[in-house]
Amino acid sequence: MPAKGVIDPQRLSDITRTLSSDEFEGRAPGSAGETRTIAYLVDQFKAAGLEPAGPDGSYVQVVPLVRTQVPADASMSVTEAGKRRPLVQQQDMAALALRPVDRVQIAGAPLVFVGYGVSAPERGWDDYKDVDLRGKVAVYLVNDPDFEAIPGEDAYGRFGGRAATYYARWTYKYEEAARRGAIAALIVHETEPAAYGWNTAIAPNGEGYDIVRADPAKEKLLLQSWLHRDAAVEILRGAGLDFEALKKSARGKAFQPIQLRDSTFAADFPLAHARIDSHNVLGKITGRRYPNESIMVGGHWDAYGIGEPDANGLRFRAGALDDAIGMAGAIEIARAFKRGPRPGRTIVFSAWTAEERGLLGSEYYADHPWLPLETTVANFTMDVLQPNGLARDIVLVGAGQNELETLLTHRAAGQGRVVTPDAKPERGLAFRADHFPFAKRGVPTLLLMGIGGGHDLVNGGREAGDRWVSEFTAQCYHQACDRWSASWDLAGAAQDVTLVYQMAGQLANSREWPQWNPGSEFKAVRDSSVAQRR
Numbered sequence: 001m002p003a004k005g006v007i008d009p010q011r012l013s014d015i016t017r018t019l020s021s022d023e024f025e026g027r028a029p030g031s032a033g034e035t036r037t038i039a040y041l042v043d044q045f046k047a048a049g050l051e052p053a054g055p056d057g058s059y060v061q062v063v064p065l066v067r068t069q070v071p072a073d074a075s076m077s078v079t080e081a082g083k084r085r086p087l088v089q090q091q092d093m094a095a096l097a098l099r100p101v102d103r104v105q106i107a108g109a110p111l112v113f114v115g116y117g118v119s120a121p122e123r124g125w126d127d128y129k130d131v132d133l134r135g136k137v138a139v140y141l142v143n144d145p146d147f148e149a150i151p152g153e154d155a156y157g158r159f160g161g162r163a164a165t166y167y168a169r170w171t172y173k174y175e176e177a178a179r180r181g182a183i184a185a186l187i188v189h190e191t192e193p194a195a196y197g198w199n200t201a202i203a204p205n206g207e208g209y210d211i212v213r214a215d216p217a218k219e220k221l222l223l224q225s226w227l228h229r230d231a232a233v234e235i236l237r238g239a240g241l242d243f244e245a246l247k248k249s250a251r252g253k254a255f256q257p258i259q260l261r262d263s264t265f266a267a268d269f270p271l272a273h274a275r276i277d278s279h280n281v282l283g284k285i286t287g288r289r290y291p292n293e294s295i296m297v298g299g300h301w302d303a304y305g306i307g308e309p310d311a312n313g314l315r316f317r318a319g320a321l322d323d324a325i326g327m328a329g330a331i332e333i334a335r336a337f338k339r340g341p342r343p344g345r346t347i348v349f350s351a352w353t354a355e356e357r358g359l360l361g362s363e364y365y366a367d368h369p370w371l372p373l374e375t376t377v378a379n380f381t382m383d384v385l386q387p388n389g390l391a392r393d394i395v396l397v398g399a400g401q402n403e404l405e406t407l408l409t410h411r412a413a414g415q416g417r418v419v420t421p422d423a424k425p426e427r428g429l430a431f432r433a434d435h436f437p438f439a440k441r442g443v444p445t446l447l448l449m450g451i452g453g454g455h456d457l458v459n460g461g462r463e464a465g466d467r468w469v470s471e472f473t474a475q476c477y478h479q480a481c482d483r484w485s486a487s488w489d490l491a492g493a494a495q496d497v498t499l500v501y502q503m504a505g506q507l508a509n510s511r512e513w514p515q516w517n518p519g520s521e522f523k524a525v526r527d528s529s530v531a532q533r534r
């Protein structure tokens with residue numbers, strides 16, 4: 001039997017219902033709905049007995065964001081041997097520009113094909129060799145070299161096979177290009193390795209978001225874009241290159257970046273940009289013995305705000321399961337801790353903003369942490385919990401990364417449940433939630449995401465679990481249909497939240513420092529600060 005009564009399903013339901021009600025207008029960052037959301041969460045954190053954990057004794061951390069907009073008629077082109085080929089936004093390109101500049105201007109920049117653009121010393125892989133990308137446009141393949149590799153090729157089995165690694169993500173490629181001084185990067189879009197179609201790759205209205213950067217010119221590319229496969233094939237052909245042959249060569253260790261012969265990229269368009277101050281909400285229980293060592297528990301408060309009416313006339317995309325219920329979980333875990341003795345280590349509770357805009361609230365905190373990340377023991381993130389009653393298992397997204405998984409297996413067994421790994425790791429969900437800015441900086445993380453795969457439900461088994469995930473993903477995820485329902489059964493979600501409570505409690509009352517597994521792309525950065533955890 002589950003540890004009864006630690007987390008009350010009815011309270012999870014009530015908080016989720018409130019946060020996803022029309023009063024909160026879909027909780028878009030920078031909206032009136034945000035103001036109400038922040039006020040509500042601060043009240044809840046206070047009522048739960050949490051101390052403030054934001055700057056200057058407040059519960060709120062200001063998160064300065066920039067919003068930019070690439071116009072639909074943005075002028076972009078490739079010139080090949082004197083012949084100009086226009087690239088049409090939303091048709092050939094899905095471009096974003098995240099530096100807050102008034103005009104994006106790139107003239108005659110060389111294009112360099114860098115294969116998958118992976119630099120992974122722990123896997124003995126380097127696509128860049130000694131190429132100089134400064135002032136150039138890097139052209140990438142999507143995913144990593146292992147995704148389409150076949151036996152006998154160098155890349156085969158060297159990454160995650162069909163499972164996405166961090167190197168597979170577009171965010172990684174843009175970051176790497178910026179680190180290497182490129183002015184722009186284009187990623188060739190292919191539906192299967194991208195795990196979504198061209199229409200999903202296009203940002204509505206060319207709108208992009210970022211946190212305000214200290215040095216945007218150093219940290220962000222001037223232009224980042226998906227490049228439609230058809231356009232990429234033609235551009236490469238114009239330079240005398242065959243796309244499929246290039247892909248094959250990029251799966252070999254000997255691959256060398258190729259500067260496209262007689263080809264240059266140009267862009268020239270005005271960029272609308274505005275600053276928005278959004279907010280993270282942070283509360284804590286200060287540790288009795290080791291206050292500087294912390295365990296983090298949280299999720300994101302934001303959702304998609306107001307949109308066009310859907311088929312049922314609904315306009316608020318209120319994110320009930322994504323992720324109002326994660327907020328409810330964090331609040332109820334806080335209340336559960338406050339009922340017991342003060343833990344030895346500090347527990348930080350977080351409600352992040354702008355997750356749906358690119359994990360920006362959590363990224364900003366990770367960049368401006370309240371407690372050092374070197375002594376942050378673990379981060380637990382809840383993002384979507386399933387509403388279909390008790391389950392015989394718990395789905396783990398991104399399995400195989402670190403020792404928190406052992407803890408989860410152990411605690412789940414205490415509830416008579418087993419851990420099931422993410423059914424479709426190629427979707428890269430493990431890199432698409434608020435735990436990730438922490439993982440990237442070496443903090444061991446665990447993500448509970450109820451759409452990672454169908455649960456083995458007590459009522460209906462795996463089949464019913466899978467059916468719900470398919471239906472929810474297709475019809476409700478990020479849509480107005482993700483709303484509270486009286487027919488939910490949150491008994492299973494309450495068990496999931498209980499697991500987070502138990503794992504956080506175990507770590508908070510121990511001297512344990514969970515480790516990344518050998519071979520994890522996040523191990524090296526954690527190991528570099530080991531001295532600070534003695």
Ligand SMILES: [Zn+2]
Pocket residue numbers: 300322323355383384
């Ligand atoms: Zn979410």
